[in-house]
Amino acid sequence: MNDTNWNYSDKVKEHFFNPKNVLKISEEKYKADGVGENGSPVCGDMMKIYIKVKDNRIYDLKWKTFGCASAIGSTSMLSEMVTANDGMELEEAMKIKPDDIIKELGGLPPNKIHCSVLGDKALRAAIKDYYRNSGQADKINTDKESRVVCHCLNVTEDEIKMEVLEGVKDFDTLQKRTKVSTACGKCEPEVRELVDKYVKKFYEKDIYSGE
Amino acid sequence: MIYLDNNATTPLHPKVKEKIIDFLDDYGNPSSQHEFGRKVRQMVEDARKNIADFLNCDPDEIIFTAGGSEANNTVIKGAVSCCAFCNVSNTHIITSAIEHPSVMNTLKCLEQQNVEVTYLPVDEYGLVNPKDVQNAIKKETALITIMYANNEIGTIQPMEEITKIANENNIPIHTDAVQAIGKIPVDLKKMSVDYLSLSGHKIYGPKGIGVLFRRKGTKSLCPLISGGHQENSMRAGTENTIGIIAMGEAIKQLNLEMNSDVKKIKYLRDKLESGLKKNISNISVNGHSEKRLPNVTNISFNDIEGEAILLRLDMHGVAISTGSACSSGSLDPSHVIIALNVSAEQAHSSIRFSLGRENTEEDIDKTIIAVTETVDFLRKISAI
Numbered sequence: 001m002n003d004t005n006w007n008y009s010d011k012v013k014e015h016f017f018n019p020k021n022v023l024k025i026s027e028e029k030y031k032a033d034g035v036g037e038n039g040s041p042v043c044g045d046m047m048k049i050y051i052k053v054k055d056n057r058i059y060d061l062k063w064k065t066f067g068c069a070s071a072i073g074s075t076s077m078l079s080e081m082v083t084a085n086d087g088m089e090l091e092e093a094m095k096i097k098p099d100d101i102i103k104e105l106g107g108l109p110p111n112k113i114h115c116s117v118l119g120d121k122a123l124r125a126a127i128k129d130y131y132r133n134s135g136q137a138d139k140i141n142t143d144k145e146s147r148v149v150c151h152c153l154n155v156t157e158d159e160i161k162m163e164v165l166e167g168v169k170d171f172d173t174l175q176k177r178t179k180v181s182t183a184c185g186k187c188e189p190e191v192r193e194l195v196d197k198y199v200k201k202f203y204e205k206d207i208y209s210g211e
Numbered sequence: 212m213i214y215l216d217n218n219a220t221t222p223l224h225p226k227v228k229e230k231i232i233d234f235l236d237d238y239g240n241p242s243s244q245h246e247f248g249r250k251v252r253q254m255v256e257d258a259r260k261n262i263a264d265f266l267n268c269d270p271d272e273i274i275f276t277a278g279g280s281e282a283n284n285t286v287i288k289g290a291v292s293c294c295a296f297c298n299v300s301n302t303h304i305i306t307s308a309i310e311h312p313s314v315m316n317t318l319k320c321l322e323q324q325n326v327e328v329t330y331l332p333v334d335e336y337g338l339v340n341p342k343d344v345q346n347a348i349k350k351e352t353a354l355i356t357i358m359y360a361n362n363e364i365g366t367i368q369p370m371e372e373i374t375k376i377a378n379e380n381n382i383p384i385h386t387d388a389v390q391a392i393g394k395i396p397v398d399l400k401k402m403s404v405d406y407l408s409l410s411g412h413k414i415y416g417p418k419g420i421g422v423l424f425r426r427k428g429t430k431s432l433c434p435l436i437s438g439g440h441q442e443n444s445m446r447a448g449t450e451n452t453i454g455i456i457a458m459g460e461a462i463k464q465l466n467l468e469m470n471s472d473v474k475k476i477k478y479l480r481d482k483l484e485s486g487l488k489k490n491i492s493n494i495s496v497n498g499h500s501e502k503r504l505p506n507v508t509n510i511s512f513n514d515i516e517g518e519a520i521l522l523r524l525d526m527h528g529v530a531i532s533t534g535s536a537c538s539s540g541s542l543d544p545s546h547v548i549i550a551l552n553v554s555a556e557q558a559h560s561s562i563r564f565s566l567g568r569e570n571t572e573e574d575i576d577k578t579i580i581a582v583t584e585t586v587d588f589l590r591k592i593s594a595i
């Protein structure tokens with residue numbers, strides 16, 4: 001794999017050069033029902049998602065992103081996916097995965113995946129924010145539970161996969177970021193296997209097109 | 212298209228291009244004794260002399276390599292490790308935190324082989340403090356290698372001072388002058404470094420050709436590529452004759468044009484920098500304001516990310532480069548900008564404009580407009 005791969009799909013380019021649904025007025029004026037944020041400028045990517053909800057559907061979504069072309073392109077793509085056909089139902093939107101966005105974008109170079117996995121997290125945060133604002137906090141724990149791999153530190157397989165998507169490529173780095181396997185250590189062989197599995201899956205080819 | 216990435220590489224000088232085309236049929240091997248060989252040998256030696264004249268050294272001190280990276284590798288690896296016969300006992304190297312990857316990663320590799328490396332910090336402008344060099348020296352020190360001028364921010368190191376310290380302590384000193392040559396005067400009689408690296412493609416010559424200067428009388432190095440006796444047995448392999456002849460011509464042109472070119476380039480760089488400062492708020496220039504290459508300005512456009520700027524400028528037909536992580540393929544932004552102790556945010560937002568002899572006033576006017584528009588657009592959609 002080439003480290004600097006500029007093979008952005010036409011879809012990514014289209015959304016990067018002409019981003020859709022950018023928040024153009026002030027937050028106060030927009031009056032979102034839910035706001036979610038993810039990432040940090042220190043890491044080079046940060047995004048904010050604002051949603052409006054009616055009859056359990058996200059009928060409008062606006063966003064702002066600090067980040068590279070694929071971060072901007074993927075947030076724009078996400079905004080279209082969520083608001084198409086009168087808006088997605090909240091439960092369905094909650095389930096959007098990076099892979100879904102990557103698929104819609106027509107694939108991303110592997111070293112760019114980590115810039116693009118923030119959008120769905122920010123969206124989930126916005127939905128949770130909406131639930132809290134509207135007295136429905138009980139709905140927040142409906143996220144599909146993933147299998148717990150490290151029981152001591154409560155790390156799930158999904159989390160490990162996410163870390164790899166965000167750029168972690170070996171066990172030591174994963175451990176630094178999540179503390180996985182730092183207590184009893186029984187889970188270490190399995191965690192190592194999972195890291196290898198996902199690194200292979202996401203970074204093997206020049207373009208990762210989603211599962 | 213407007214090309215402002217001359218620190219990455221430069222277009223061929225038209226005279227160099229002409230020289231290459233004229234030479235293409237001269238296929239002789241310079242080691243051959245017949246007429247075919249002798250003719251090319253003469254041309255290779257003429258090229259060597261051009262380079263020696265320009266640097267103010269002896270032609271025997273010029274070794275042709277396959278580029279700047281190879282020249283750097285030859286000195287660094289040769290100083291501490293080679294074959295069983297060399298019996299190298301000194302295994303400590305002093306360098307800076309902002310070297311080019313061809314130095315940095317070579318040293319990282321040697322560290323795995325028990326070579327000790329001291330990475331000297333730089334100040335907020337990218338300058339190495341010569342006192343730190345003095346303090347880092349120990350009896351095991353085999354080499355000091357400090358780049359003459361940095362490729363990303365253009366900061367020029369106090370090489371004469373650092374060289375004096377090395378000389379006084381009898382320690383071999385090398386400088387990577389790949390970015391300095393052709394932009395600032397380099398005189399090897401005035402500055403007595405032992406080794407110096409050059410590259411052809413940064414001075415309007417072709418890629419894949421470089422020069423290692425090795426001062427007469429300094430410790431001989433084990434060649435990186437062993438084999439025949441070419442280049443005084445310092446670099447085996449039939450010479451890259453096209454590259455050598457082209458490099459000789461490129462340097463000849465520098466000798467003729469450098470002074471006037473640099474004056475024009477510096478004027479355009481200053482115009483670009485002040486135009487951007489005037490049009491765009493919340494930006495900062497990385498590097499030293501005076502001790503800096505005349506062709507480069509490295510600017511952080513706060514609150515937006517470098518790769519996004521690069522690609523939008525590319526759409527406007529302006530070619531630049533960035534120190535952001537996103538363009539490097541790793542999770543970390545440029546080690547050079549980070550070494551200046553600026554925030555990671557600022558590093559992700561850094562853009563390098565590097566000018567060359569072909570740039571015009573019109574290029575700069577257009578660039579100022581394109582950058583202003585791009586920054587304005589990206590700041591409007593930024594989450595910060």
Ligand SMILES: Cc1ncc(COP(=O)(O)O)c(C=O)c1O
Pocket residue numbers: 218219277278279280281311313358360361362387389390409410411412419420421
């Ligand atoms: C400072 C510096 N050193 C070394 C090199 C490597 O030169 P080359 O590309 O000829 O190997 C470069 C350019 O890439 C450079 O900017």
Ligand code: FES
Pocket residue numbers: 149150151152153180181182183184185186187188
């Ligand atoms: S199960 Fe992971 S450390 Fe115990």
